[in-house]
Amino acid sequence: MATIASTVRTADDAKLLRFALKQDAIGSGANGVVYLAAAAIFGRLFGLPAGLLYPVGAFLVAFAAALLFLASRPTVSRPAVAVVIAVNIAWVAASVELLVAGWFPLTTLGVALVIAQAVVVAGFVALQITGLRRTAV
Template identity: 50%
Template sequence: MSTITNTRKDAFLRIAMKLDAVVTGANGIAYLLGAALVGPLLGLPAGLLVPVGVFLVGYAVAVWFIGTRPEINVKAAWGVVLVNLVWVVDSLVVAFSDFFPLTGWGVLWIVAQAVVVDAFAVLQVIGLRKITR
């Protein structure tokens, strides 16, 4: 089985996963509760922000679950890294394409999100490398 027992070796990964879950969940809740206000500010349709918020909240719960098990499933943790990297690429495509009439704030926000999510992925890779060496 591809798991690692809860030891000091996995503490870094656990923190990275929990931080990702908290920030992602907060972002998802903000989209759900404030879609009508945030959408126009960013140049995104509120109808898009609601399903994105639902996804982010669900994803946050999954990341929290993976990061808090007595044994971290390495394959699941690598899955989190992969989803984070896909989010980064997709965010940059949205930010620098004409899919939506983004405002300047919208481009800034989407790029900032991509940078933060990329940082989570890097921290998670570092944590995974610590426990799989």
């Protein structure tokens, strides 16, 4: 069987990677929908402006759709997964920056949310990197 270096070899090779992408999609999509549906409430609860939560929610819904599409393909594109990993790393870095710089008057619940999301996304990164390594040709 010929393999292409930029794609994952077989469905079995990609089980962990597909799992990681799907879990990331579920978490991202759920957060996005909640942000879009309840931005004003969440804004007050967490100390984040609703004007920030709407575009972030829209991005997360689109990102989730892209992750599901990527995970559903017969072959998983390694370059696309690298982009997903980079986006997730950027999310974690932005979360840390948000906390350190004090851009918004976060409530205690808001700080906990930002930390929890950063930890979960970092976990997705670890799973995605591991899955990608297991699929190396």
